[in-house]
Amino acid sequence: MSLRVCRNVTVLEVSPVGQRKRPDEFFEIRLSLPDWDRWKPGQFVMVRPVSWELDMLWARPFSISSVDADGLTLFIQKVGRGTARMARLAPGDQVTLWGPLGNSFAVEPDTPTLLLAGGIGIAPFRGYVERHPHPENLRLFLAHRLPLECYPYDLLSAQVDSRCLLEAQPCDLDLIIAAMRELIAEYAARDGLILACGPTPFLRTVQTFAAETGARAQVSLENRMACGVGACLGCVAPDAEGHHVQVCTRGPIFWADTIQL
Amino acid sequence: MSLRVCRNVTVLEVSPVGQRKRPDEFFEIRLSLPDWDRWKPGQFVMVRPVSWELDMLWARPFSISSVDADGLTLFIQKVGRGTARMARLAPGDQVTLWGPLGNSFAVEPDTPTLLLAGGIGIAPFRGYVERHPHPENLRLFLAHRLPLECYPYDLLSAQVDSRCLLEAQPCDLDLIIAAMRELIAEYAARDGLILACGPTPFLRTVQTFAAETGARAQVSLENRMACGVGACLGCVAPDAEGHHVQVCTRGPIFWADTIQL
């Protein structure tokens, strides 16, 4: 039954996103298909360029952003040494890839569903929107720090009702939090579904408002990972009872009330 | 007075030599000029691609094969991890380079001079021939294991009297040694100058015959190096009295009777 594989795949394309303002800070990477095609939005892959040899031992986890007949697309923000080196990959380079890994976002076709993306957290929602049977039930909210053109926002806003807020100065954060509170309350009232992906403080905000309003919310965690398969216990988070659970296999997606952030 | 510098220079071109038979085993690499131009044949540079980051800490030493207005040419054989990674450099890549380092081959314009090259040992002789005021006094002998097209032999044989012998099977080695003995005896008799560059066993052969015949011979050593500037004492060889001398600064070229191989 296992669909997970580890393969060397080929880089097809590395294209900067929003390069005008932030050269190379965000990029999309297209990889040749490993021999799996069943995957669910919210799942991720572990990726390690073969050229890394012995330095930087760990692969890096990335949400599957989209898969089509030609390949697998990841959407990546350069935040450190590994992603910087990945931005320099060229077509033809080999990367070791394993997956699809982890669980996936709940899909309730007829439920009003709110997608809350914090920055690069928008990555998995591309696949979610593409695969959703009733995208008209979806709404996207993006809180972003960098110019909008850096994110695949246009792609999504063409398909679903979307809204975004820029955090340019500290006071913007209050606006964003207020907007999130309002949205979460609205979806709680409609017995909707809330899915969130972004940095930990962003997820904490979601968790807090969901708890306050009783909203059903899922959060996707981005803990540092070494193995991605549940073995190293390096990625754990405490669940509601304080037991350490692996984010890579028991997550990365958790119901907001089952995990401590 | 010091001419030595350390600079990041740009890879202009990486071209395989004799690729048909041995893909990528030999290659020529052209680098943009560091801001020096005075160098002498037999000197070398230390080269470390910036992309190596923290793995493979040491730069690799290579003889300066040729320098012209556009750049510096090295001629490299792939023998291990470092040279393999250098073969994958692309135009535009940055490498850290310091030099010119070490001493140089004796130049006696009017003396009959024999250049003995063992395989990749031919590299410095390209520059030696190009810079020699009377190339008609030079003769080249190349002992090689791989097809001739892998070496810059044609380039040199167009300029100086040249001869080569292929070591394809064990018995060929005897032929090569016999040829070397004969050549060295001839140059000893003519009070000529002998310059040798190649693997250690090759240099030992030169040393032995030079001692037997009283020939004046210089050998260029290829010890493993870490600093290239005489500081680490990792590259030393015992001189005639058994004192350890740095090959990088006191060499790489030694009169054959002053060093123990």
Added chain:
Amino acid sequence: MDMHVSFGGLSLKNPVMTASGTFGSGLEFAPYGDLKRLGGIVAKGISLAPREGNPMPRIAETPCGMLNAIGIQNLGVEDFVKRTLPSLPWRDVAIVANLYACDAAEFGELAGVLAAEEGIAALEVNVSCPNVREGGIAFGQDPAQIARVTEAVCKRAGNKPVMVKLSPNVTDIAVCARAAADGGAHILSLINTLSGMAVDIRKRQPRIANVLAGLSGPAIKPVALRCVHQAVRAVSIPVVGIGGIASAEDALEFILVGAHAVQVGTANFLRPDFAFGLADQMAALLAEIGASSLDEFRGSLRLPL
């Protein structure tokens, strides 16, 4: 080439084992290869009672290596015996239990429980618990404690071979090796991680919540080889080499200095199928370098006089 090895009461179809804590229970890696291709699986550290392990963050990447301070998170020996062991292919691959406790009595008790299990091929003793009474120096850094713990485990190990895993964080590994051998160990395995640390200059905090952590991966291979070399010369019992193995060549380096088998740890994170092909690659490389057999190659390092 025949890669089968027998030593110290263990019989393995090839000398490649996976190292404790880096391969989960083994089952996590089943999607990526056939567990039966491995010589052995050392399960993750097991204690008598369940342990939650250390707070997060627990891992950090370092040059050619990594730090971890997992803190032996596990569900306890009862869960292991009832739920994990039965689902492992223990008839076809040697399953080694890795025992963690903080005193000799507890080690003995743990050994007693595991020794009763048909599915366990051997017991590996992890003596890295910090000895709080002695200022944080671990049991495994004190030869007398190593001997005491080894004896306690051996007494309760029944017919299971006992493998004592040594720490490299000692002045003289030979003394520790002899202490374990004197305590009755059948096999030594080494090295466990080097004690290390990493800090974040921006947050002005350690990168690992536990502050101190264990360094593993290719960075430590030279230290591991040195320790194995010294241990092999210090004792007559067989030795399993661990530390930084990331290729067939690395594995053979440990065999060359005299190890009977190797354990692969951090390299399992390079790619989850890493360990499965290693024994075949070792066999091919042995043939390529002209070794006539694994036995002939083992310990054939020529030292200067």
Added chain:
Amino acid sequence: MDMHVSFGGLSLKNPVMTASGTFGSGLEFAPYGDLKRLGGIVAKGISLAPREGNPMPRIAETPCGMLNAIGIQNLGVEDFVKRTLPSLPWRDVAIVANLYACDAAEFGELAGVLAAEEGIAALEVNVSCPNVREGGIAFGQDPAQIARVTEAVCKRAGNKPVMVKLSPNVTDIAVCARAAADGGAHILSLINTLSGMAVDIRKRQPRIANVLAGLSGPAIKPVALRCVHQAVRAVSIPVVGIGGIASAEDALEFILVGAHAVQVGTANFLRPDFAFGLADQMAALLAEIGASSLDEFRGSLRLPL
């Protein structure tokens, strides 16, 4: 930012020194930068009598590191004092002599010769000589010997600060640090290299003629940081951090755990001008991360309760 540091009787214009054995006498690097930009230069190891050092090969590359067994090749203290020292810019940059001997008396004698030299800013004591009578364990691995050697050097050091360089190859670095402090050391420097080894599976030989060699470079940085962290907490004398520093960030990590200065070793081989710009880069990085001064930043690591 003001990068000047004074500690233990040393006054440096910035906290960047070059480590012994990796920077020659200093003069080898003069073509690549202005020696006066350095905080200090620790000269290569000096013994009373000239030494040829170990046979070749003496160095090998390892993952993110290197092994060396140079064996303190040097022309002896007399040559150093007469020929090297006068040509160094000792009025403008602190020149530290690195003393190597195999017993306390010899150390004392060496210290006496060097203490008389105006051009020497401090004495660094390298206690890594293997103690043949005690089975190859080095002086530096035995706290009692560390104390004895330190005393012997201090007695003859006149007004020169004495810096004792500790080995990481010990069970408890804190005990060694206290031994040196008790022996009268004014400063500790650490770490020296980790004991390691490399072998060639094709030749079936060690890659280093001496078999055992010292591991250095980025690979060992986590071990070095841990040792410095423990030493800083064990003693009240100032500590100089060494091991794997290859960037301004690395250097600041050592300052963060409490080091007063750092020494750069293997990174000098990355490029010969490496050390010259490091202090400026550290200053810029300190400003970037919001530190108000070097003093404020030093030792400001926040540990969990």
